[in-house]
Structures are given as structure tokens and as C-alpha cells.
Amino acid sequence: MSDTIQLTVNGGSRSINCDPSSPLLYVLREQCGLTGTHFGCGLNQCGACFVLVDGQPLASCDTPMWSVAGKSVVTVEGLGSPGKPHPLQTALIEEQALQCGYCISGIQISAAALLEKNPDPTDKDVREALDGNLCRCGAHNRIVRAVRRAAEAMREGAKA
Amino acid sequence: MTTPPPPQLPGNLKSNPRLGQWLRVDPQGFVELSPGKVEIGQGILTALTQIAADEFDVAPERIRLKPATTAASPNEGVTSGSLSIQDSGSAIRHACAQARGLFLASAAERLGVDASQLTVEDGAIRGPGNVATSYWELAESVDINLDATPGIKAKAPAARKIAGASAARLDLPEKVFGQRRFIHDTLYEGVLHGRVVRPPSPGAKLLSLDETAARNIDGIAAIVRDGSFVGVVADSELAAVRARDALAKSATWSEGLELPDFHNLANWLKSRPLESKVVAEKKTAVSAVPARAIRREFTRPYTAHASVGTSCAVAQWQGDKLNVWTHCQGIYNLRADLALVFGMSESDIVVEHREGAGCYGHNGADDVGLDASLLARAAPGRQVRVAWSREEELGWGPFSPAMAIAVEADLDDAGDILQWRFDLWSNGHATRPGRGDSPTLLSGYYLEKPFPMLPGGNMPLATGGGADRNAVPAYAFASQRITNHRLLEMPIRTSALRSLGAFANVFAIESMMDIIATEKGEDPVAFRLRHLEDARARAVVEAAARRANWGKQKREDGVGYGIGYAKYKNLGAWCAVVAEVECGRDIRVRKLTIAVDVGEVINPDGVVNQIEGGAIQATSHALKEAVTFDRERITSDTWETYPILKFSEAPAVEVEIINRPGERALGAGEGAHGPTVAAIANAIADAMGVRVYDLPLTPDRVIAAVNAA
Ligand code: FES
Ligand code: FES
Numbered sequence: 001m002s003d004t005i006q007l008t009v010n011g012g013s014r015s016i017n018c019d020p021s022s023p024l025l026y027v028l029r030e031q032c033g034l035t036g037t038h039f040g041c042g043l044n045q046c047g048a049c050f051v052l053v054d055g056q057p058l059a060s061c062d063t064p065m066w067s068v069a070g071k072s073v074v075t076v077e078g079l080g081s082p083g084k085p086h087p088l089q090t091a092l093i094e095e096q097a098l099q100c101g102y103c104i105s106g107i108q109i110s111a112a113a114l115l116e117k118n119p120d121p122t123d124k125d126v127r128e129a130l131d132g133n134l135c136r137c138g139a140h141n142r143i144v145r146a147v148r149r150a151a152e153a154m155r156e157g158a159k160a
Numbered sequence: 161m162t163t164p165p166p167p168q169l170p171g172n173l174k175s176n177p178r179l180g181q182w183l184r185v186d187p188q189g190f191v192e193l194s195p196g197k198v199e200i201g202q203g204i205l206t207a208l209t210q211i212a213a214d215e216f217d218v219a220p221e222r223i224r225l226k227p228a229t230t231a232a233s234p235n236e237g238v239t240s241g242s243l244s245i246q247d248s249g250s251a252i253r254h255a256c257a258q259a260r261g262l263f264l265a266s267a268a269e270r271l272g273v274d275a276s277q278l279t280v281e282d283g284a285i286r287g288p289g290n291v292a293t294s295y296w297e298l299a300e301s302v303d304i305n306l307d308a309t310p311g312i313k314a315k316a317p318a319a320r321k322i323a324g325a326s327a328a329r330l331d332l333p334e335k336v337f338g339q340r341r342f343i344h345d346t347l348y349e350g351v352l353h354g355r356v357v358r359p360p361s362p363g364a365k366l367l368s369l370d371e372t373a374a375r376n377i378d379g380i381a382a383i384v385r386d387g388s389f390v391g392v393v394a395d396s397e398l399a400a401v402r403a404r405d406a407l408a409k410s411a412t413w414s415e416g417l418e419l420p421d422f423h424n425l426a427n428w429l430k431s432r433p434l435e436s437k438v439v440a441e442k443k444t445a446v447s448a449v450p451a452r453a454i455r456r457e458f459t460r461p462y463t464a465h466a467s468v469g470t471s472c473a474v475a476q477w478q479g480d481k482l483n484v485w486t487h488c489q490g491i492y493n494l495r496a497d498l499a500l501v502f503g504m505s506e507s508d509i510v511v512e513h514r515e516g517a518g519c520y521g522h523n524g525a526d527d528v529g530l531d532a533s534l535l536a537r538a539a540p541g542r543q544v545r546v547a548w549s550r551e552e553e554l555g556w557g558p559f560s561p562a563m564a565i566a567v568e569a570d571l572d573d574a575g576d577i578l579q580w581r582f583d584l585w586s587n588g589h590a591t592r593p594g595r596g597d598s599p600t601l602l603s604g605y606y607l608e609k610p611f612p613m614l615p616g617g618n619m620p621l622a623t624g625g626g627a628d629r630n631a632v633p634a635y636a637f638a639s640q641r642i643t644n645h646r647l648l649e650m651p652i653r654t655s656a657l658r659s660l661g662a663f664a665n666v667f668a669i670e671s672m673m674d675i676i677a678t679e680k681g682e683d684p685v686a687f688r689l690r691h692l693e694d695a696r697a698r699a700v701v702e703a704a705a706r707r708a709n710w711g712k713q714k715r716e717d718g719v720g721y722g723i724g725y726a727k728y729k730n731l732g733a734w735c736a737v738v739a740e741v742e743c744g745r746d747i748r749v750r751k752l753t754i755a756v757d758v759g760e761v762i763n764p765d766g767v768v769n770q771i772e773g774g775a776i777q778a779t780s781h782a783l784k785e786a787v788t789f790d791r792e793r794i795t796s797d798t799w800e801t802y803p804i805l806k807f808s809e810a811p812a813v814e815v816e817i818i819n820r821p822g823e824r825a826l827g828a829g830e831g832a833h834g835p836t837v838a839a840i841a842n843a844i845a846d847a848m849g850v851r852v853y854d855l856p857l858t859p860d861r862v863i864a865a866v867n868a869a
Pocket of ligand 2: 100101102134135139468
């Protein structure tokens with residue numbers, strides 16, 4: 001049942017040998033060593049495992065490998081790094097926006113997709129965009145503030 | 161004249177006096193700090209680093225935190241009850257102050273000057289005439305492996321530069337960049353993966369199992385069966401998941417325990433075998449005679465910890481020795497129960513902490529440690545990692561117990577309270593491991609030689625209580641009697657969840673205060689203040705009311721305001737919450753305005769973060785959460801059937817801290833829970849003119865109350 005599937009992960013092209021029905025989540029974590037994407041429910045109900053697939057946030061726990069053949073996948077590791085942080089990452093740290101932080105990889109994915117479409121989201125826009133992501137620690141308001149702060153930084157950056 | 165009592169060692173230094181257990185100075189220019197308390201998303205490691213940096217006079221960047229391990233760390237019990245700052249912080253402060261003194265004494269000798277003339281800045285020691293040395297130079301010659309001495313003077317609060325100012329959390333950057341920090345990720349490569357097959361309902365026994373389909377899955381290393389405990393070990397996570405599902409499909413089970421009647425929990429609770437105990441009583445003779453009595457009953461359902469990450473552990477057997485990596489709250493406690501299950505000596509087990517997702521109390525973190533240990537026996541020498549499914553997390557971790565509460569107040573003819581009677585019915589809120597002769601880890605109940613599932617107990621009220629936590633009102637009533645009826649059977653497994661019984665008790669007390677105030681026609685804030693003698697209690701109530709513009713808010717249709725107050729455990733933080741709630745098709749908590757007094761504040765932003773997070777979580781419990789079940793099985797084991805508060809539903813939260821430098825530092829994690837649910841309930845009553853007595857406070861229940869009025 002094994003097959004070779006070609007796709008792009010965080011900008012690099014990969015060919016992955018796997019059962020095409022394997023959920024993307026396990027392939028990212030086990031075969032690509034990208035453990036920043038987390039398991040939370042396996043049922044597309046929590047957002048912990050979100051990644052961008054061709055720019056759309058998707059539950060990697062519920063996305064079979066065959067469906068991402070030829071597509072571009074971006075995980076939290078692909079958004080930025082300590083040396084080259086995404087504005088969202090800078091803002092999350094500046095706002096001290098997390099508690100346990102387990103939810104935050106998936107939240108960054110939803111937020112990044114939002115900011116791609118809407119450079120100046122209202123508080124309400126951000127909340128709606130994040131409704132597919134659960135946070136149990138109650139960090140919601142800080143996270144929303146961080147996303148809007150990142151939006152502002154990105155707008156400033158675009159002007160400069 | 162009485163002589164003052166001899167000084168004592170502070171906090172957990174009492175039981176772990178050796179200084180070298182807490183810190184180690186490395187010649188390479190850093191300090192290794194070894195707290196026994198663990199990070200559960202509350203920022204404790206940052207606060208403890210602040211305290212150590214201040215007291216030892218080094219930059220916070222020089223402090224490295226060692227993960228807690230039973231092989232070396234001080235035994236600080238369980239990280240719970242908002243006690244870490246108090247118990248661990250005070251120990252670390254003292255240990256660092258004393259270690260600083262030892263280094264200065266050694267420096268003085270080496271430099272030939274008096275220690276009192278020396279200063280320390282970031283580990284560099286200087287004295288008159290430009291003489292200098294450093295901790296790092298002295299590290300090898302100063303022995304701090306000695307016992308702490310009572311009476312060491314730490315710095316005065318005003319001299320502290322780091323503790324008391326907001327500090328950025330040390331663990332956040334790695335988490336934001338998706339680097340390996342969580343146990344789920346740190347021990348991943350090269351491990352084997354295990355999964356457990358759970359029975360369909362609690363107490364069910366395995367009748368038959370067909371392993372064929374599971375054995376046909378590529379990558380299966382072992383199938384493990386011990387009585388009704390069934391699990392699988394595989395070389396990839398996906399293979400383990402698929403084999404688990406295949407085994408689950410083929411297994412047949414006996415019927416389990418009969419579960420309570422979900423639709424009549426109050427009756428069910430009251431009709432069980434009970435142990436009834438008056439936990440507090442006060443009688444003052446008054447001349448007024450009772451004109452009438454008022455009685456109300458309140459309930460709350462079972463609720464779940466519902467971490468976003470599922471419980472995860474790694475175990476490895478090397479010969480007869482066991483290593484376990486866990487995100488549980490008490491490494492020594494888990495070790496004790498593992499020793500009981502495997503009939504081995506604690507000294508042959510090492511339990512080491514790694515960070516997990518927020519747990520908010522005793523969730524499945526300990527249980528999965530046993531799961532991994534049972535499965536790892538099938539792969540000697542290998543690390544076996546087990547991560548629970550969402551269904552296990554929401555269906556099999558311990559729950560917070562359902563509770564029924566009856567409050568009765570005798571009133572005089574002015575409507576004032578003469579006598580207050582408070583009865584509560586609940587399972588115990590403590591089945592944590594490491595506290596009894598029989599282990600309390602889930603899979604232990606299903607082994608070939610099963611351990612009994614004993615009903616949970618409660619800690620004594622003097623140390624915070626359990627079901628009866630905050631059952632004793634903060635108000636000055638002439639006479640009162642508080643009775644705790646503990647259930648002696650436990651078909652649904654229960655244990656500690658953030659704030660324990662305080663959540664329901666404060667909801668009941670504060671609802672009742674509003675009911676009585678409203679009947680009297682007195683303002684709820686004024687009514688509370690009239691019954692509060694403690695100045696710090698009054699201060700938070702007044703601050704929250706002032707900040708929320710109490711009594712002067714513009715009235716809108718369907719919008720109400722309510723207040724809730726409690727001093728957590730009657731021993732900890734003082735907290736008052738004002739809620740603004742809009743009742744329409746949905747119940748929307750628009751805003752929570754909170755005033756809190758946690759004594760001396762170590763990390764102000766950390767306190768705000770904890771209080772705000774707690775208040776939002778409490779809003780979720782108040783409005784949405786209930787574990788559901790039929791007579792056989794738990795039916796709320798997905799996020800669809802156990803919904804929690806979403807981003808668009810989270811209220812705005814404002815927190816005012818009343819700082820008390822020099823006063824004992826208190827934890828903030830749980831202080832807002834009770835007052836928040838109470839404030840929301842009171843706000844709904846204010847908005848609608850009717851009251852809901854049963855949690856969660858759903859639109860259906862509000863409508864039912866309106867229709868009944
Ligand atoms: S793990 Fe994929 S949505 Fe929850
Ligand atoms: S910060 Fe813990 S779940 Fe969001």
C-alpha cells in the first residue's frame with residue numbers, strides 16, 4: 001500500500017514514501033521531524049494540528065497524504081525561526097500571549113492565513129478566524145491582541 | 161516577657177534542607193537551579209528564576225533550570241493548590257541568601273577583607289582597593305552541600321530588583337517557534353509508540369480479543385494483555401493507532417459499573433452511602449428571633465480538565481529498573497504508585513518531569529505514565545511513548561465531582577441573617593497517586609490482579625479542604641453550620657480540578673448572598689461589605705466595584721451585572737469579580753472586572769495572565785461544561801460533545817492587582833474560579849429577574865426559569 005508522494009514542505013520539495021491514506025500529521029512529525037505541529041483530537045475539532053496547505057489552514061490530523069500530493073505545506077517551523085521570526089511570533093512573545101502554549105502552533109497557522117487575506121482585521125475578525133482553534137488556558141484575549149499587533153507591524157513593514 | 165519562637169526554615173526547605181539540592185554554582189559561569197515544582201503553563205519557572213536571581217545577585221540569564229527528577233530534585237510534593245510561590249519560592253529565596261553568604265565568606269577569606277565590605281553584581285564579587293573574585297572562581301572551593309540554617313535574612317522587599325517586576329516567560333520562545341519543549345515532542349525520535357484499548361464503559365471486563373487484524377499491521381512490535389488491560393507497541397505512531405483501533409473492534413467486554421442518573425444528579429448524590437461531617441460550626445446567642453427561613457439548592461455536574469494536548473508519557477525498563485518521563489504534577493507521588501503497581505522498591509524507579517499541555521489539576525498525566533510502563537515491559541531497554549487519544553482524555557481521565565448543595569438561612573424580620581446552614585454532597589476531590597496504600601492509576605484497576613478503585617477523599621479543611629474548599633463563608637454570621645456529605649462509592653472516577661469544591665461552593669454562597677440582599681432591597685456590594693470584617697477582603701470588593709463602575713452602569717435590556725467574592729481556600733488570594741452579562745439567544749459574558757490581592761507580587765504580568773486565564777476558563781465551566789453519560793458510558797468524549805469556550809465567546813477581562821510588598825506571596829492560579837462563576841450567575845439574575853441554580857448556566861435553563869416564574 002506504500003506509495004511515493006511528492007510535495008513541498010516549508011519551501012523544500014520532498015518525496016515521501018507512505019501509505020497514501022496516512023494523515024499528514026503523522027508524516028510531518030515522524031518522517032519530516034517537524035514536531036511543532038501537535039496532535040489534539042484527530043477529528044478536526046481543535047486546531048492543534050493546523051498547517052497551511054496552499055495557503056489554507058487545514059487539520060493535518062484529518063488530511064490524507066494523497067490529497068496533498070503536489071501541494072505546498074507550511075508548518076509552524078516554516079513560518080519563522082528565532083533568527084528570522086514571523087511578525088506573529090514576535091508579537092506573541094511581546095504580548096506574553098500564552099500560558100502552556102500547546103495550542104499556539106495551530107493558532108499561528110490560522111492567524112497567518114487571516115493576515116494574508118486581511119491585513120487590518122478587527123478584534124471580531126481575529127476571533128472568528130481563530131474559532132477553529134481551542135485554547136484551554138484562557139489565553140484568548142492576549143492572543144487576539146498579539147495577532148492585531150502583528151497585523152500592524154506587517155502593515156508598517158509593507159509601507160517602509 | 162515571652163521569648164519569640166526559634167526561627168524555622170521556610171517552605172519546602174523544611175523537608176529538603178540540603179542547599180546543594182536546590183542550587184549549584186558552575187565554574188563555567190552559570191547557576192543551576194533545581195526546583196521540585198514543575199511548569200504547567202503557569203510561569204512558575206520564571207517566577208522562581210526571578211527570586212533566585214535577585215537573592216543570589218546574578219542576572220536571570222545565568223540561571224539554568226534543571227528538570228525535576230526523583231533522582232536528584234528536592235521533593236516538593238505536588239505542584240498544585242496555588243502553593244508553589246509560597247512553598248518553593250520561599251525555600252529558594254532562603255537557599256540563595258544563605259549560599260550568597262557562604263560565597264561571600266569564602267571571598268572575604270581569599271581577599272583578606274571583611275565580608276561586609278564586599279558587593280556582588282551578576283556573580284562578580286568586589287571589595288575595597290579593587291580586590292575582586294567571582295562565584296565562578298570560587299565555585300569549586302565553596303561547599304554548599306550542607307543543611308540550611310534557620311534565621312538567614314533575605315533581602316528586604318525594597319532591595320529586590322527583579323522579583324516584583326514583570327518578567328518575560330522563559331519557556332515561551334521555544335513554544336512559539338514550535339521547537340521541542342513539550343514531552344510530546346522532546347522524546348520522539350527513536351522511541352516505540354504504545355496505545356491502550358479502553359473498555360466501552362468504566363469497570364467493564366475483557367471477555368475476548370482477536371489479535372489477527374492488529375498483527376497484520378506493518379510495524380507492530382507487541383500486543384500486551386494483562387487482565388482487562390490491552391495495549392499495543394509499534395515502531396511508528398500511526399501503526400500503534402491503527403493497531404489499537406483494530407484491537408478495539410475485535411474486543412468484547414462485560415457490562416461495566418452502573419453510572420449515576422445524569423438527569424437527577426442531586427437525588428443520586430444524596431441517596432448514596434455517605435460519610436457526613438460537620439466541618440465548621442459557630443453559635444452566637446442573639447436576641448432576635450428567626451422570622452422565616454429561606455432555602456435554596458444548587459448543583460454542578462461532573463466536569464473535565466479537557467487539556468488541549470492529550471496526556472503523554474515515555475517509559476523504559478532497563479533490567480529491573482524503570483525510568484519514566486512525565487508531565488504529571490508530582491513526580492514523587494507517581495513514583496510511589498508505580499512502585500505499588502509493580503511491587504518494586506521506589507529506589508529502582510526514576511521519574512523525571514517534562515513539560516506538557518496545561519493540566520489544571522489531576523488529569524490523565526499520571527495514568528499514562530503507568531500505561532507506558534506496562535507497555536514498555538514488552539520492549540526491554542527501549543523507550544516506549546504513549547499519548548492518549550482525545551476520547552481517552554475526555555472520557556477516562558479523572559473528573560471533577562458532581563456536587564449538590566443546600567443552603568438554608570434563618571432571617572430576622574428585617575431580613576438579616578441569623579443562622580446559616582450549608583450542606584454539600586460530593587465525591588472526594590482527591591484521588592491523586594502517592595497518598596495511599598493502594599495505587600490510583602487508571603490501568604491498575606484493569607489488571608489481571610486489579611487494584612480496587614477506592615472512593616476519593618478530601619484534604620483537611622485546615623490545609624485547603626476538597627469538596628468543602630471555601631464552603632465556610634467569608635461573612636460574619638452569628639451562627640453557622642457547614643456539613644460535608646462525602647460519597648462512599650465512586651462509579652465515576654473523580655479527583656482534583658482547579659479550585660476543587662470552591663467552584664460550586666462559592667457559586668452557592670454568593671448566589672445566596674444576592675438572593676437575600678435582593679429580598680431586602682439592599683445593594684449586593686453594600687450587603688457584602690456590611691458582612692465582611694477582613695480589610696483585605698473589603699479592599700478587593702471595593703476595588704472591583706469601583707473599577708466596574710458598580711451601580712452607575714447604563715441599564716440595557718437583557719444585560720445584567722453581578723459580583724462574586726472569595727478568599728481562595730479561606731487561606732490564599734483575595735479576589736472579587738464583577739461580571740457584565742448579556743442574555744439573548746445565547747448567554748454572553750461581555751466583561752469581567754477583577755480585583756485581586758496575592759500578597760507580595762513576584763511577576764505582575766504573570767499574575768494578570770494567571771488570573772485572566774483562570775477567569776476565562778471559569779467562564780467556560782460556568783456556561784458550557786458538563787460531562788454527560790447514560791447508565792453505562794461516558795458520552796462526552798469529543799470536543800463536539802464536550803464543548804469549551806471559543807475565541808469569539810471569551811469575555812474581555814480587566815485585572816487590578818492590589819500589591820502588598822512584604823506580605824506573604826500567594827498563588828494566583830485558582831483564585832478567580834469561584835468568584836467568576838458566582839458573578840456570572842448573579843449577573844444573569846440581575847438581567848432576567850430569575851435565577852439559575854444548576855450549572856452550567858445555559859440559555860435553556862434561563863428560559864425554563866423565566867417560564868417557571
Ligand atoms: S488534532 Fe487535528 S484538529 Fe485536533
Ligand atoms: S495556552 Fe494552553 S491551550 Fe492555549
